[in-house]
Amino acid sequence: DGGITQSPKYLFRKEGQNVTLSCEQNLNHDAMYWYRQDPGQGLRLIYYSQIVNDFQKGDIAEGYSVSREKKESFPLTVTSAQKNPTAFYLCASSIAADEAFFGQGTRLTVV
Amino acid sequence: GQQVMQIPQYQHVQEGEDFTTYCNSSTTLSNIQWYKQRPGGHPVFLIQLVKSGEVKKQKRLTFQFGEAKKNSSLHITATQTTDVGTYFCAGPPGTYKYIFGTGTRLKVLA
Numbered sequence: 001d002g003g004i005t006q007s008p009k010y011l012f013r014k015e016g017q018n019v020t021l022s023c024e025q026n027l028n029h030d031a032m033y034w035y036r037q038d039p040g041q042g043l044r045l046i047y048y049s050q051i052v053n054d055f056q057k058g059d060i061a062e063g064y065s066v067s068r069e070k071k072e073s074f075p076l077t078v079t080s081a082q083k084n085p086t087a088f089y090l091c092a093s094s095i096a097a098d099e100a101f102f103g104q105g106t107r108l109t110v111v
Numbered sequence: 112g113q114q115v116m117q118i119p120q121y122q123h124v125q126e127g128e129d130f131t132t133y134c135n136s137s138t139t140l141s142n143i144q145w146y147k148q149r150p151g152g153h154p155v156f157l158i159q160l161v162k163s164g165e166v167k168k169q170k171r172l173t174f175q176f177g178e179a180k181k182n183s184s185l186h187i188t189a190t191q192t193t194d195v196g197t198y199f200c201a202g203p204p205g206t207y208k209y210i211f212g213t214g215t216r217l218k219v220l221a
Contacts (some may be wrong), residue, residue, distance in 0.1 A: 033209065042199065043154070043211040058208070091152055097141060097203040102153040 003027065004053045006091050008102035012111050013078070013085065021106045023091035032074035036060060037088040037105075038043055046089075049073065078108065086110050115202055117212040125220050128140050130190050132215035134183040138203035143176050143183045144209070149196045157185075189220045 004079050006027040013019045025032065035043040045058030054101040063082025068074055074093075078085045086109050092100040114137045124130050124136065142161045146154035158167055158178035160183065167174045173186040183200055200212040 035211070040216070042213040048208050056208075057130065066117075071123070092209075094209075097209075099144065099156040099159060100146075100154075100209060102155070104212070105153050 002015050002024070004091060004093050004103040006089075006106050009104065010107060011106055011108045013108060014111060016080045018077055018079050019108070021078070021089055021091075023074045023076065023103060024072055024083060025074075025093040025101070027093055027101060028071070028074060029093035029101070032068070032073070033092040033094075033100065034058075034064070034066065034074070034076045035090045035092065037090060039088075043090065046076065115200060115210050115212040116196075117200060117215050119215055120213065121216045121218070123218045123220060124190050126192060127189050130187040130217055132200075132217075133203050134185075134200035134212050136181045136202050136210075139180050141180075142203065143180075144201045145174060145183075145185055146201060146211075147196050148199065148214075152196075156201060185204045186208070187217075190217070192219050192221055195219050 007022045019055055033074050034047045036046055038067050044060050047055055047066045049055035050071040052068055053073050055066050055068050063079055065077045089106045091103045094100040113187050116135050118133050142159055144159045145157040148154045151215045158174050164178050165176045165182050170190045175184045197214045199214045201209045
């Protein structure tokens with residue numbers, strides 16, 4: 001089945017640690033996105049990538065980093081510089097500006 | 112930067128009542144998309160509107176894109192408990208990069 005897979009579903013991070021969230025898609029989409037969602041809030045764009053080896057900052061990129069070495073993969077690293085990382089992280093992919101397909105999300109909690 | 116606001120933020124309705132959410136962008140959008148997110152879930156695409164003044168229907172849902180391509184609305188007729196969730200509009204100002212609205216959380220009381 002084609003789709004977009006995020007892992008893990010739940011992630012716990014200690015203060016000062018970097019953690020990496022995985023996002024893989026087999027839809028052959030060029031564009032991939034990372035969003036952050038806080039409880040009861042909307043989706044805020046962290047980073048997006050239109051093509052392999054290229055990505056752009058979204059509205060809240062500080063404290064996050066990404067890479068796009070393969071078309072299928074767009075991992076997100078939450079660094080220790082992100083002071084309030086507890087949130088629901090959603091990865092999405094699309095063909096240009098068409099329908100976005102979302103993964104199931106990763107819930108990150110700082111302990 | 113570009114902002115996309117939705118009103119209302121929350122809406123509680125009795126089952127069978129109608130519901131409308133409005134989406135307003137600070138800039139012109141090439142298209143507008145609507146998504147539904149069930150509690151605890153991820154956003155799922157509902158529809159895309161491209162043309163100025165376009166109206167599309169999906170069963171009890173009616174979507175409209177404003178003439179200036181800066182606003183949109185979603186109307187649900189005779190809500191059901193399965194309509195519960197948060198409805199987001201999203202607009203790409205360019206070829207890529209979706210900006211999502213603030214969302215409207217709908218609760219349907221049986």
